[in-house]
Amino acid sequence: MTMFTYDGLPGRVVFGAGVARERLLGEVDLLGARRVLVIAGDTESEIATRLCAPFADRVAATFTQVRPHVPVEVAELARKASSEADADLVLSVGGGSTTGTAKAVALTTGLPVLAVPTTYAGSEVTPVWGMTDRGRKTTGTDRRVLPKTVVYDAELTVTLPVDLSVASGLNAVAHCVEAFWAPRRSPVASAMAEDGIRHLVAGLTTVTGDPTGPVGRGELLLGAYLAGSAFAVAGSGLHHKICHVLGGAFDLPHAQTHAIVLPHVLAYNAPHATEACARIARALGRTDIVTALRELGAGLGVPPDLRALGLNESDIDTVLAEIVAIAPPDNPTPVTEEGLRTILHAAWAGTDPMGPTP
Known part of the structure; x- marks a missing residue:
């Protein structure tokens, strides 16, 4: 008989065309968030602003300095933004680098992450984090970085070349x-x-x-x-x-x-x-x-x-x-x-x- 261990990962997934604009506020409410740190790169900042409009009064800060492979200096800047905003939720809108930046914040703060992916990276459903320091990428696994909720909306990927x-x-x-x-x-x-x-x-x-x-x-x-x-x-x-x-x-x-x-x-x-x-x-x-x-x-x-x-x-x-x-x-x-x-x-x-x- 086959023997194996399957360590299922907790997490809520909301999937469907239009669910980001229709249900994101409800998902923020479910997590009890009142001060949201939004992480979105320059190319996704407009999308993030539009999605956050129904709860704009809860957006405590927006971080846009996302970079590939999450350089440690970017991670530190994002953590600083989280601290200064007294955030109680990290909302990432973007691809793998954006999700990775949100994870870097969660790794040291323990804040929950709500991920809205705009690419097909898959990082949003893993407990794996990665950061780069002077040309060397370090990865690790920690359940603190696993997003609590992922909102998959195909409409948000249409503009991806x-x-x-x-x-x-x-x-x-x-x-x-x-x-x-x-x-x-x-x-x-x-x-x-x-x-x-x-x-x-x-x-x-x-x-x-x-x-x-x-x-x-x-x-x-x-x-x-x-x-x-x-x-x-x-x-x-x-x-x-x-x-x-x-x-x-x-x-x-x-x-x-x-x-x-x-x-x-x-x-x-x-x-x-x-x-x-x-x-x-x-x-x-x-x-x-x-x-x-x-x-x-x-x-x-x-x-x-x-x-x-x-x-x-x-x-x-x-x-x-x-x-x-x-x-x-x-x-x-x-x-x-x-x-x-x-x-x-x-x-x-x-x-x-x-x-x-x-």
Whole structure:
């Protein structure tokens, strides 16, 4: 009989087109908030202002200095804003970096977070936080940062450009794929991951042809929720370790980095992850899953390699030891510096993924 531990995470999810403008005030009331710190980047500040109009008198402060990978200095500024506002709730409106900034506040203050995602990052349903200090990204897990409520509204993602929608959606696919072999994998997480891939691929192929249509956006948002939920309980595997180190060290764009690296890690693990690969194939409707993911990314306009994002070939060797040191010991294919170099060089050059024999 299969044995596993599934550590279900608490949280309220409100899902549907228009729910942010129709029900956000009610969700703020449910949390008993009277002094709200709103966190929204420059591109989402207008949306946040509109959503907060019904309870504008409760907005104690707005923080807009959101940056990718949550630099520690930004986290400190957000915490200062929270303290000066005497906030009793953090409301994040935006993508993964915005949610991450809200989590940085919650980590030290214990304040509840109400998240309104505008991308498909999935961070809003995980207890994982991350911050970058002088080119090194540190991550951790703490239930204090898990948002109490998440409001998913497909209407808020319609203005997300197609290229960013694609990168964010493929990042969510990476969450699903990794959940099959992450350290705390379980049949429950795998079921969510498999269904998540189906919704994400359906959404990705629909959005490119109908960018403002509700169907594709809704599929992507539902897939992102399932992906984040699977990742939250299964944990972080080799793929995410690679991308977090690269992103922190070289300030690479988060979602695009994940989309490029994913097929290469999948090829590396595939020889020793037959059951996971069978489920991924079933979700994709293809048996050649590595090729399928590469073709999906290429067809959707994802950059072909990491050098297109600004990574230098000489950068690869500088991070090998750091990634090996944090690689999960139960990764399907044992992680070695040579194997990792093969993954990274192929991802940098954009060559066909080759699964090296350990």
